[in-house]
Each structure stands twice: as C-alpha cells, then as structure tokens.
Amino acid sequence: MTQSEQLSKLTDDINQAAASMQVSVYKLMNKTRKIRQRWCKLWHNLRITLYRPTNCKFQVDEYIDHDYKFNENPYYINKIEKYINKYYSRPILKIKFKKNTEFENDIQVPLEKKQQYKCFWLKSLYLKQGGVTIGDDKITFSYYSYTQQANHITLLPHTIPNHKPFKKSWKRNQIRWLYERIYIRNRNAIEIVFKDGESLYLIFQDEGLKEEIIEKLKIQPKQCDFNKVSNFKYLMYLNFLSCRSYIDLTRYPVFPWVLKGNASDFDDNDIASIQNEINYRDLSLPIGACGSESRLDQFIKRYENEQFYYGTHYSSQALVSQYLVRLSPFTEAAISIQDGKFDIPDRLFRSIMKSWIDCNNEMADVRELTPEFFYLPEAFLNINGYNLGKLQSSQVVNNVQLPFYSNKNPFYYVAQNMIALESEYAIKLNEWIDLIWGYKQQGNAAIDSFNVFYPLTYSNFDEGSIEINELAMETQIAHFGQTPEQIFYKPHPQKNNEFDKTQWQIVKNKKSQNKLIYLICNKNKVISIQEDFTLIQWQIVKNQQQFQIDKQVQLPKVNFDAMIKYVLPPILVLIEQSIILFGGNNNGTLTYYCLDNLKLQGVVELESEIINNYCTITVLESNKKQNIVILGTNKGLVYYYNKVLQNKQDIKQEEVLKGKNVIYDTTSQINSITISEQLTIFCVGTQDGTIFLYNLYNRTLYRFINHPKRLPIYYLTLSYSPLPCILFSSHDERVVAYSINGFLLQFLQVKGNIEYIQIKKSSINTLIVITDNNVFEYRLPFLDRLSVVSSQTCTRFVQATKQISIYGCKSGDLRII
Numbered sequence: 001m002t003q004s005e006q007l008s009k010l011t012d013d014i015n016q017a018a019a020s021m022q023v024s025v026y027k028l029m030n031k032t033r034k035i036r037q038r039w040c041k042l043w044h045n046l047r048i049t050l051y052r053p054t055n056c057k058f059q060v061d062e063y064i065d066h067d068y069k070f071n072e073n074p075y076y077i078n079k080i081e082k083y084i085n086k087y088y089s090r091p092i093l094k095i096k097f098k099k100n101t102e103f104e105n106d107i108q109v110p111l112e113k114k115q116q117y118k119c120f121w122l123k124s125l126y127l128k129q130g131g132v133t134i135g136d137d138k139i140t141f142s143y144y145s146y147t148q149q150a151n152h153i154t155l156l157p158h159t160i161p162n163h164k165p166f167k168k169s170w171k172r173n174q175i176r177w178l179y180e181r182i183y184i185r186n187r188n189a190i191e192i193v194f195k196d197g198e199s200l201y202l203i204f205q206d207e208g209l210k211e212e213i214i215e216k217l218k219i220q221p222k223q224c225d226f227n228k229v230s231n232f233k234y235l236m237y238l239n240f241l242s243c244r245s246y247i248d249l250t251r252y253p254v255f256p257w258v259l260k261g262n263a264s265d266f267d268d269n270d271i272a273s274i275q276n277e278i279n280y281r282d283l284s285l286p287i288g289a290c291g292s293e294s295r296l297d298q299f300i301k302r303y304e305n306e307q308f309y310y311g312t313h314y315s316s317q318a319l320v321s322q323y324l325v326r327l328s329p330f331t332e333a334a335i336s337i338q339d340g341k342f343d344i345p346d347r348l349f350r351s352i353m354k355s356w357i358d359c360n361n362e363m364a365d366v367r368e369l370t371p372e373f374f375y376l377p378e379a380f381l382n383i384n385g386y387n388l389g390k391l392q393s394s395q396v397v398n399n400v401q402l403p404f405y406s407n408k409n410p411f412y413y414v415a416q417n418m419i420a421l422e423s424e425y426a427i428k429l430n431e432w433i434d435l436i437w438g439y440k441q442q443g444n445a446a447i448d449s450f451n452v453f454y455p456l457t458y459s460n461f462d463e464g465s466i467e468i469n470e471l472a473m474e475t476q477i478a479h480f481g482q483t484p485e486q487i488f489y490k491p492h493p494q495k496n497n498e499f500d501k502t503q504w505q506i507v508k509n510k511k512s513q514n515k516l517i518y519l520i521c522n523k524n525k526v527i528s529i530q531e532d533f534t535l536i537q538w539q540i541v542k543n544q545q546q547f548q549i550d551k552q553v554q555l556p557k558v559n560f561d562a563m564i565k566y567v568l569p570p571i572l573v574l575i576e577q578s579i580i581l582f583g584g585n586n587n588g589t590l591t592y593y594c595l596d597n598l599k600l601q602g603v604v605e606l607e608s609e610i611i612n613n614y615c616t617i618t619v620l621e622s623n624k625k626q627n628i629v630i631l632g633t634n635k636g637l638v639y640y641y642n643k644v645l646q647n648k649q650d651i652k653q654e655e656v657l658k659g660k661n662v663i664y665d666t667t668s669q670i671n672s673i674t675i676s677e678q679l680t681i682f683c684v685g686t687q688d689g690t691i692f693l694y695n696l697y698n699r700t701l702y703r704f705i706n707h708p709k710r711l712p713i714y715y716l717t718l719s720y721s722p723l724p725c726i727l728f729s730s731h732d733e734r735v736v737a738y739s740i741n742g743f744l745l746q747f748l749q750v751k752g753n754i755e756y757i758q759i760k761k762s763s764i765n766t767l768i769v770i771t772d773n774n775v776f777e778y779r780l781p782f783l784d785r786l787s788v789v790s791s792q793t794c795t796r797f798v799q800a801t802k803q804i805s806i807y808g809c810k811s812g813d814l815r816i817i
Contacts, residue, residue, distance in 0.1 A: 116142065117209050122183070122201040122247055125329055125336070126150065126158040132202060134216045139192070139200070140169045153184060153250070153478040155336040170194060174697060178219035180210070182243045182251070182459055182485070184477055190214065191245055196697035197680050201247040227496045230721065230763040231421050231429055232374055238437050239371075242484035243459075249333060250478045254315040255369045256432050257281045258420045261356025261403055279405075280420065283428040286435050287314060287368055289450040291360035298363060299450060308452045313481025314368040322349045323370055326382050326400075337479075345389035351401040352413070374418045375724060377410035378741055411723060411745055415781055418722035422763040430492040438488035457483045516808035518568075519796040522575040522626070525550070526800065529571060530812050533557055535580070535595070538814065540800060547814065553598060558591075560584030561616045564634050567671045567714045572620035572629065577645060579656055583617025583631065590617055590631065592656055604657055606631070606639060621673040621682075628696070629657055630682060632670025638663040638684055640699055661699060665692055672728075676718035679740065685713030685728060693726075693740065705738050708747060715757045719765045725781040727767055729754045735769060737781050748783045750776065758797045760805060768797045768805075775807070 116131030121141055127148055133140045143166050148158040160166070174194045181189035183203045188210050192200040204210045224237040239253035246253065260279055282290060288310050289296055299309040313319075318337055324330035325348065335341060342348065349355065358365045372379045380400035382388065388397040399410075406413030420426065434440040440449045442458070455461045456468075456476050468476070518529035526538040526547070537551035560566065561584050570583030578595040585591065590604040606615060615635040622629045627646070631639040643659035668688040675682040675696065684692045689707035694700065707713060711730035719725050724740045733754060737745040752771030760766045760777065766786060769776040775789045794815070796808035807815040 117213060118144070118205055119209070120203040122154075122189075122203060123158075124247055124249060125154065125156040125333055127154050127203075128158055132213070134213065135172075137173075138169045138171050140167055141200070141202075142167050153474060155333055170198070170200060172217070175217070175219055177222050177240070178214065178217055179240050179245075180214070180243070181245060181248070183248065184250070184474055185459070191247065192217075192219075194697075195680065196695050196700075199245070199247055201245065226430075226493075231426060231495070232371075232418065232721075232763075235433075236371065238433065238487060239484070242437055242487055244484055249317040249320055251482050251484075252315060252317075252320045253371050254436065254484070255371050255374060256283060256429075257287060257356070257359075257369055258283075258417065258426055259403075259405075261352045275425075277425050280425045283426065284431040286366070286449065286451045287359055288366040295361060295363065296450065303447070303452060308454050309450055310366050310453050312364050312366060313453055313457050313483070314366050315370075316481035317479050319367050319481075320370055324372060324379050325349060325388075326384065326386065327376075327379055328384075331384070331386065342386070342388055345391050345397045348388055348397055349400065350388075350397050352403055353401065373414065374421060375414060377414045377723070377739065377743075380410040380413070411739060411743065411781065415722040419764055422722075427494060430494050433492045434488070437484055437486060438492050439490055441483065441486050453483060454480075457481050459483070459485065514812055515810045516795050516812050518571050518573070519798045519806070519808040520573055520575070521798045521800050521806060522624075524800075525575050526798070526806060526814070527573050527575060528796075528808055528812070528814065529555070529569075529573075534812070535573075536812075537595075547816070551595070553595065555580065556593065556598060556600075558582045558584065561586040561634075564616055564618060564669070566618060568619065570617050570620055572622060574622070574626055574644065574656070576626065577656070581620055581629075581656075583620055586614060586616050588614030588616070590657075602655060604655065606633070606637070618670055619673050621675055623675045623677055623696070625677075628675070630673050630675070632673050632684060634669045636664075636666040636668050636670060636686065638665075638670060638673075642697075663694070663699060665701060665704075666690065671713055672716040674716045674718050676720060678720040679718060679724055681718070681740070683716055683718060683726060685716040687712045689713060689730075691716065691726060691728065703742055705742050708736065708744065715754060717757055717759050717767075719759045719767070719780050721763065721765045721780075723781045727757060727759075727780075729757055729769075735767070735778075735783060737783055739781070745781050746783045748778075756796055760797075761799060762802045770794050770797060770807075 116133050118131050121128040121130060121132075128141075128143060129145050129148055130141055130143045133142070143160060146160050150157045170192075174196065175192055176195045177193040179191045179193070180187065181191050181201065183189040186203075186207070188205070188207045189201065189203045190210055190213060192202075194200070202213070204213070222237070224234060226234050229237075235255060236253065244251050244253045258281060260281055281287075288299060302311075303309045317333070321330050321334040321337060322343070325334045325342075334343065355367070359367050380402065382398045390396050402408050402410060402413045406416060421429075434445075435449060435451050439445050440451055446452050456473065457480070459482070463473075514530040514532045514534065516528050516530050518527075520527050524540040526540065528536050528538070530536075533555040535551075535553050535555050536549060538547045539550040541548055560570065563586070564584070566584070572581040573579070573595075574581070579592050579601065580595060581590055581592045583590055588606045590606065592601050592604070593599065594601050606617070615633040615637055617631050618634050619632040620629065622644075627642070627644050629641045629644055631641075633639070640661040640663060641657040641659055642661070643657070645656045645658075663684075666684075666686050666688070668686040668690070670684055671687055672685040673682065674685075677696065680696045681702065682694055682696050684694070686692075689710040689712055691705045691707075691713055693702040693704065695702065705726065707728070707730060709730075709732070711732055713728050714730050716726070716728045718740075719727065723745075725745060726738045726740060727735060729735050729750075733750050733752065735746075735748045735750055735754070735757065737748075739745060750769055750771060752773040754769060754771055756768075756770040758768050760768050765780055767778040767780055767783065769778065773790065775791050775794050776785060777787045778784060779786050793809040793811060793813075794807045795810055798806050798808075800806055805817045807817070809815060
C-alpha cells in the first residue's frame with residue numbers, strides 16, 4: 001500500500017471514528033488523537049513528494065511571479081509578493097554554517113557532503129545558506145536550511161516556498177564568465193555568469209575555498225579592447241572586473257553623467273542643441289568638483305581637516321534603490337531601507353534636472369548614474385502604479401521628470417544618453433576611467449584631482465586607523481558606498497576612433513547575372529546565392545583590400561513547396577562546415593548538401609509529438625557563431641537546435657543538427673526569425689501578426705508583441721543600441737519599432753515596396769531598409785532618416801566589419817561601401 005493510499009485510509013478512519021456514537025467520549029478522543037498523530041506524520045513525509053517533485057523546474061527567483069499577464073497588461077512587470085516586516089532583527093553578519101538535522105535527515109534531499117562547498121548564495125535582497133557541488137557536467141546548489149533571516153546587510157528574510165525544490169542546477173557548458181568578488185570586506189566570493197543571463201553569486205567561508213572552486217571550473221578570464229568595443233560595453237567590463245555586480249547592491253555598476261541634466265543649459269529647449277559640446281559634463285573631474293567653486297572650496301577645507309573631500313559616495317545601495325525605486329526588486333529594497341515604507345516624497349528620485357542640480361550644489365550629494373540610464377526607459381515610468389505620495393507643493397510624485405531635450409519621452413532620453421556616451425564629445429571618457437578605476441583613484445593624483453572619499457569606502461583601508469565597532473563598520477560599508485577596485489596604475493589612453501576609410505571596389509559577377517536572393521558573411525568569407533541557384537564564395541583579402549572569387553558552383557535545383565508564400569528563401573549556409581541546408585520540402589524534412597562535392601549528405605526529419613501530418617520549413621536562421629540553428633514551419637512549430645556539428649570531416653558519420661527542442665506557442669506560419677546574441681534573445685514573426693520573444697539559450701518565453709494592424713510579420717530584426725528594440729515590416733510599406741518590453745516607438749511610412757531590412761551595426765546602430773527603388777538608412781529607435789540612395793539594384797545587405805558594408809544586387813554583383 002502506497003503512502004497516498006495509507007493517507008486516504010486514515011482519513012476514512014477519522015470519519016468512522018467520529019460517526020461511531022456507541023464509543024465513549026473518552027475512547028473517541030483518545031482514538032482520534034492517535035489517528036491524527038499518525039495522519040500528521042504521514043503528511044509530513046508526503047508534503048515534499050507532493051509539493052517538491054524531483055523533476056520540478058526551478059524558478060530563477062522565488063519571490064517573483066513569472067506568469068506574465070499579457071491580456072491584463074502587456075507591459076506588466078513582476079512584483080514581489082512578500083511584504084516587508086519592519087520589526088525583524090538585524091544581527092551582525094557572520095559567515096557561519098550551522099547544521100540543520102531536520103533538513104539533513106530528509107530522504108528527499110540527499111546531501112553529498114564530501115563534495116560540497118559550504119557557502120551563501122546572494123540574490124540581491126537576501127541570502128540562501130547551502131552547499132555547492134561542482135560536477136563534471138553541472139553546478140548544483142543545495143539548501144541547508146528552510147529559512148534565512150535578514151541582517152544589517154541583506155534587506156529581506158528568505159523562506160523556501162512549499163512548491164519549490166531544494167536544489168538548483170546549472171550546466172557547466174553554459175558558463176560565459178567567472179569573476180572574483182568582494183563581499184563587504186572579504187575577498188571570498190565569486191560570480192558565475194551564464195549564457196542565458198542568469199548569475200550565480202556565491203560567498204564562501206574563506207578565500208581558500210573560493211580559489212579551489214576557481215581552479216575546478218577553469219574559466220579563462222575575459223579580455224576587452226577599448227578601441228574595438230563600444231564605450232558602454234567597455235565600462236560594463238571595467239565594472240565587472242572591479243568587483244561590481246548587478247547582484248550586489250552595495251557594489252552596483254557605476255556610470256557617469258555624460259549630458260548635463262539641467263534644462264537651462266540647452267538653447268531654447270532645442271533638441272538639436274544636444275550636439276553642442278557645452279552641454280556635456282566635464283569627464284576629467286569627479287562630479288563633486290563639477291559644481292560651483294564655493295562648494296569645491298568647502299570640500300577642500302574638509303580635506304584639510306579630515307583628510308577626505310566627500311563624506312558620501314557616488315554609488316551606494318541607497319542611491320541605486322532610489323534611482324530604480326519604480327521597478328522591482330529595487331522597490332522592495334527602497335521600502336526596506338526606510339523600515340517598511342517609501343521615503344518621504346520630497347526626497348524621492350523624481351526629476352533628472354533636480355538630481356543634476358543637487359549633485360552640483362549639495363555638499364552631501366555627489367552621485368553618478370547607473371547603467372539603466374543608458375538602456376532601460378521603464379525605470380523612469382511608474383508603470384506599476386505605486387503611490388509615491390505628494391510633495392509639500394501638493395504635486396503628485398509619479399513618473400520621473402525629464403529634461404526638455406528628451407521631448408519628455410523616457411525612450412528618447414535613454415537613447416540620447418547612449419548616443420552621447422558613444423559620441424565624439426565623450427572623448428575625455430578615459431580621464432573619468434582614471435578617476436574611478438585608474439591612477440587618480442588613490443594617492444597624490446587622487447588628492448590633486450579632488451577625488452578622495454571617506455576611508456571606509458576603500459577595500460584596502462586600515463581598520464586600525466578608525467575607531468569604530470564591527471557592526472557599525474559593516475553597516476557603513478553596506479549602505480554608504482564602496483569604491484571600485486583599482487585596475488590601472490598609469491593614465492588610460494584615449495580611444496582611437498580612426499579606421500581605414502579606403503573605398504572598396506564594386507565586385508562584378510560576370511558568369512551569372514541573376515538576382516541575388518541570399519547573402520551571408522562570416523569572418524573573411526562572403527557567400528551569395530542567386531535565383532538560378534548559383535553559389536559564389538568570395539574571399540576577403542584584407543591586406544590588398546579586395547574581394548576574390550574563391551568558389552563558384554551550381555547548386556542542385558530545389559523545388560520549394562509551391563503552396564506556401566516564402567518571405568525569404570528557406571536556405572542556410574554553414575560556412576565553416578561547407579554545408580548548405582534547404583527547407584521548403586512538404587514532406588517534413590530538411591536536406592543538406594556538401595559544398596565541396598554538391599552531394600546530398602543527409603536528411604533531417606522534423607518529428608513532432610503533437611502534429612502527425614507533415615510540416616514545411618519556411619525559414620532558417622543561425623547565430624553569428626553558427627552553433628545555434630532555429631527553424632520555422634508553416635504549422636507554427638519552431639525547431640531549436642543547440643548542437644551544430646563543427647568538424648566537417650565528421651559530417652558523413654554524424655548528423656549536422658542535434659540537441660533538438662520544439663516550441664509550440666503558435667499554429668500560424670512562421671515567416672521570419674531573428675537572433676541577437678547581445679540581448680540573448682531571439683524573435684519569431686508569424687503570419688497572424690504576432691512576434692514571440694524567447695531567451696536564446698533556455699528558450700523561455702518573455703512576451704509577445706502584436707502588429708498594430710494585425711498584419712503578417714514579413715521582415716524582422718533586433719537592435720541593442722542606442723535602445724534595445726524590435727523592428728519589423730509587413731506588406732503595407734511601413735516599418736514599425738517597438739521596445740523589447742512592448743512599447744510602440746514609431747510607425748513609419750516608407751516609399752516603395754520593402755524587400756529587406758537589416759541592422760547596420762556600430763557603437764550606435766542604424767537601420768537599413770531596401771525597397772524596390774531606394775536604399776534608406778534610419779537613426780534608431782525613432783527612425784529619423786539619415787540618408788537615401790536611389791538604387792533599383794540592391795536586394796540584400798550584410799556587414800563584413802563595422803566599417804565595411806556589403807550590398808547584394810539584382811545583377812548578382814556586390815557593392816562594397
């Protein structure tokens with residue numbers, strides 16, 4: 001008899017005992033008590049089996065509800081369900097690990113004690129105590145206790161909900177980066193960043209355990225060249241390298257004020273005046289020295305008396321929570337800091353202009369910015385409808401008031417911030433790097449640059465020089481800001497924006513003059529396919545600055561399913577493997593040929609557990625590295641392959657595509673698929689006018705967006721700069737721009753039939769729109785036209801590098817710009 005059957009039988013016994021009126025009251029109570037004890041004992045053993053199945057998928061964050069309420073609010077942002085108890089105690093934090101006998105004796109939670117490293121798992125607002133196991137294929141964290149109390153550093157207590165498992169695992173092959181971290185005063189933490197965007201922040205008992213974990217994982221450190229990446233990406237790299245993290249609010253990433261936030265600095269509220277150098281902050285000075293001379297004089301007097309200029313910091317847990325108070329989990333952090341309520345309205349972050357004026361005039365305000373000012377417009381909107389109160393002037397605090405140059409539009413403001421950060425006017429960014437991470441951070445250079453903060457904000461401060469108890473010291477460190485780790489000890493060089501401006505030639509194809517229908521570039525190879533299935537492989541000879549035809553072959557004629565209207569030919573070339581994949585077969589198969597001998601190498605059958613009849617592949621797409629391939633079909637199925645054969649010598653022995661996953665979110669034909677590795681998402685556009693957004697690595701559905709007129713989605717692309725956005729078009733000659741969180745940004749009419757759209761990538765991306773008459777280039781995300789070239793020949797666009805653009809023509813030629 002199973003435990004569930006025993007439980008059912010005992011429940012029936014209780015009912016029979018209560019119905020038996022012939023038994024004395026004493027015997028009835030005695031028997032019922034014994035049965036209840038047995039029932040409770042069984043329930044205690046069963047509750048883990050019933051509510052914690054071993055194959056249960058673990059949620060990323062227990063406090064966040066991941067059920068997206070699309071119908072009620074397409075811009076829904078998840079809220080933390082737990083409220084704050086302001087009376088919880090805040091004991092001093094000690095990294096100690098106490099055994100929980102009840103937990104360790106639980107048969108549902110086997111603990112591999114000899115292989116586990118005791119640690120804390122930090123999740124922004126709370127800690128989880130447990131142990132981590134490093135296996136050959138995965139990393140596993142196991143809880144050591146059901147609950148974890150808050151303290152003077154972590155803001156919230158934590159309890160494992162009944163429906164959550166006791167373990168969380170991550171695949172080792174999904175690790176992207178590993179960084180060493182400092183938690184409060186100890187160099188005993190690491191942060192593991194995974195490809196799907198999740199982070200694992202572990203705090204160990206001592207530095208030796210941390211080093212042992214690093215040795216086991218063997219992750220090579222990430223390198224970043226200032227001259228080869230955008231300013232934003234480089235600043236994020238320096239933040240991560242200097243022990244700053246999105247997970248640890250006490251060491252949150254820091255970014256500079258680039259544009260002045262005071263509207264009076266702009267001429268006649270003219271948006272074009274943003275291009276004026278006078279409207280940019282002096283990046284060679286810390287924000288404390290950017291204000292009035294009278295304030296700077298007071299800072300100098302303070303240094304003469306106390307050996308530091310600033311008693312507050314440019315980045316702290318309170319500042320981060322205040323900046324992002326309108327979004328979870330920062331809302332809960334701000335409430336916890338204020339003992340269970342919002343701060344008084346006059347002190348809340350409510351205006352960019354006011355914050356700029358304060359940090360230029362107030363003695364206690366030297367704040368810089370957070371990364372969200374450069375990519376997250378929703379941080380300035382009260383989309384959750386929080387009651388933030390009223391000012392003394394009776395004005396309601398709601399959305400953040402923006403400068404006039406932003407058109408009072410948060411999306412425009414964030415895009416302009418990013419454009420300013422990447423502009424030529426931010427040429428002194430290297431000097432700001434010297435202040436935050438470089439030789440001006442400490443020593444005589446810091447004194448001369450007015451860049452000395454309170455001693456406790458530095459990780460290498462002398463504890464004996466300050467008379468303060470341990471609790472006050474840790475509280476000061478946790479809540480009043482920390483200076484990043486010093487990285488550079490010499491002046492940081494300026495960014496070199498020069499590149500080879502040589503005009504490349506027009507490459508003509510004399511043998512075949514058919515329309516070009518497919519164009520792809522990878523490293524130094526470009527492959528084009530024409531309507532008559534002539535494939536040409538071009539070799540980029542960089543030293544000679546020219547293209548050479550490396551290979552020209554006639555592909556076998558493929559008869560695509562004539563019952564389906566294709567937006568783009570269902571073709572994909574895997575360049576390194578010399579393989580071409582063909583969809584369009586109405587028998588539910590994908591065929592692939594070797595480009596070396598043009599022989600059929602194999603057939604991939606698209607099996608589905610739900611739809612018995614065959615489906616036809618309508619679109620194929622891969623990421624830049626071509627290790628992920630995604631297929632769309634006419635029945636709405638999306639086939640995701642995350643294992644692509646890399647060695648072309650093994651093609652005959654093994655299948656090209658492996659690791660199949662099928663997505664069943666729609667029944668409408670898939671017309672287009674686009675992938676963004678920078679945003680770690682991919683989008684699927686359908687015939688019924690819906691776009692689905694998924695995580696690129698774990699295939700989690702984030703949200704869906706509908707065409708404003710419910711028209712079919714034909715061409716679809718993603719951009720990460722200057723604002724993360726989705727761009728698509730249909731047959732109505734219009735280009736539509738949405739933010740990735742579902743806000744409509746622009747709806748633009750284009751002259752001519754749209755034949756192709758693609759992103760032109762640089763530090764600030766632009767959009768290329770190819771019509772039957774012209775080639776347009778638009779500024780993102782609001783599609784302001786930058787240029788138009790009258791051309792009836794172009795059909796496709798691809799980039800070899802950020803400076804070299806390649807257009808495919810109807811004649812089969814390539815035009816290089």
